[in-house]
Amino acid sequence: MVTPFFTPTRFVRHTHCGFKKLIFICLFIGWQISFAQAESTNNTLTLNTALKRTIEQNPSLKVFDFRNTALNGQMKIAELKPAYELGFEAENFSGSNEFSGFDGAELTVSLSSVLEMGDKRAARRGIVSSGRSVLDAQRQVESLELLGEVTRRYVDVLAVQEQVSLAKEANELAGETLNIVKKRANAGATPDAEVKRAQAAAAQARLTLLSTQQQLDYLKVSLAALWGDTSPNFARVEGDLYHFGTDVEFNTLFAKMEKNPAIRIFAAEERLRDAEIRVAKTQSKADISWSVGVRRFQANDDSALVAGFSMPLFSSSRNSGAVSTALAQRNEIYVQKEVALLSMHTQLFRAFHNRRQAIIAAKELQSTIIPALSDALKETQTAYQRGRYGYLEYVSARQELLNARRTLIESASSALTYGTEIEQLTAEPLSATQYGDSTKFSGSVR
Template identity: 25%
Template structure:
């Protein structure tokens, strides 16, 4: 984007007012047009100053984020459930004695073993394995959510740094403009009211600078909270803020939606509910208990083999209630899966539209609005130097120019946030700032 600067007047006898008054405004215009470029390229770290990158922040969050560690621990805990589901019922050993007199006493020692029938063990294993898969999907979803928080927080800090630099430039320019106005008042070229307006503009610029610095601290605290760090640990961040991701097509969204973390969790929840229903249905079949032992009768003076079998009679409890409950929960999980699919698709299409809109508005600001505001500012600055416009006119033109730049930063942030939202839902890296 071309930057048009008024040529300095070098005619003899002309007081070099422009060198003192226009230079601040021209510098402001240069900043307004180059703020995007400053955000586009990674900042060049000053010597002995540490800059945190997105990859570094992601490593810290992966290593120490409590929510992610909890989800991963929950997934690891399900290994024990799978192991336990494969275990067979323990045998029982029993001892019976009839009579207490030694000459007529009868002693029986036997082992009892319950035999599982009806596919209970297989259903129990499937249920545990589906629970494990669901816990792993939950950990994957937690990872995607953490990535969204990190990318969004990192971009918010990048934007805050750009706004702070912008506010610093404004304050510096306002101070120079106030100094120039004071000199022109002393020389009798403008009324004192112009100097007062310049002083008010400088005070407002200082207030905005303080607010921008506070916003940096807040963004640093939010980012550091993802791994329990401190704002000082974050410091300044370096990244590409002006480049945004291209929106995915609706066809691409439909193609990868089924692999979204939330969809995986919902499908595993359905599989777990169906496995629980199968298990309850298998429990209708009663398990027999086999007995094998030795009986010693003192009156006979010999050992006898004892064999037996027992089967519960399902007269009062045939597990009908548990079966009905499990069946209804499986139906609930199926409907929840369909609802999840509809909600995720709606969220994706909404985020996609936001990304498209923000990208278009950012492009319009860069190609149409800011150049027009620049032209208006150049005209006001030249007119002020020639005495045709008041200082208020220059301030209005400058305010319009800088407001356009603020809008550009806001639209870029909206694009990054929408892209990160798509990445969070799909669990894929659709943004240049996302981490695969």
């Protein structure tokens, strides 16, 4: 098995090393499907290729580049110091008597600004930095969801490929049955009504094959749409539908789930709320407005310096409401985190046990049920040809085998799909051993 080593530079550009590692982990979501090669060859698509194309071309992740640019602009604004203002003031002009005209005017040119108190600029920068952490966590969650969807659609295509193969075998089997019935009818050993029933069964098998092929075409289009292709350029996908790997204990999975980026978003949002609290508290410290300038007295051609300052009173009490609001919003994050953990625990528990049940069903079908039904069909067909069984027993044996094989495909597909859900919740592969080469796996993630 070849493990991928792909770095999606477009999305790592503005993130930390943790996001790079997450992308590597994402590339293994759903890898309970085994692969013989890393790239698609001979018009065959691998999961690795599908994931790479999606990371490179899906537009849903591109919005984070624009959001990051917006944060860069907000940081520039947050780092700005208070602006300087140039002022001009004229007094005692255009009045009456000695104040008529500008002879008695007083002209003042001043420079003014504000002294920010309480380190407000650092608090503003803290909000933007915390907002960037939230953005990075959101990018990771979106990446996990997107790559998980790629894997689910890939599994759907893989399962329907198996169903198409089964439908072809059923069609061939129906044709063989029709030939056997015709031979018996020609020999006078069976009525013509059975020939007509066999003809109808063969026609239904052809319709089932056609319907399954159309479903496969749709699912391939649905998969290709994730990287922006409207028509798939692959004929089939590669993988082993019946390779499930080893189980991992539920408590171990739950411990990993608590490190999911969806949970880390709450930690990032908590830091953002803390930054907002710091900003609210800095507003309780009043800024000092100052000005300095030169005043000219036109009446005697004298000049003098002027200076002044001002500050609002009772800023702390007037800002108490904003601080209380910021504290309440931060405390709300704690509650939302607990709710999310409970919901994800339920999802993980459901996926864990459904996957285990699907694997049990698939293995039982493979090892016991399908071999027994295959032997039964052979014996029934031989007995029917010798006239010991009727047509109904023969068709029933054939249908039981086909139904069991369809159930096997559905069980295997469910096991892989639930495995993908578990990996998305934990942001880690279920087990390195399920990929056949744990050394390659662990080495590529480091």
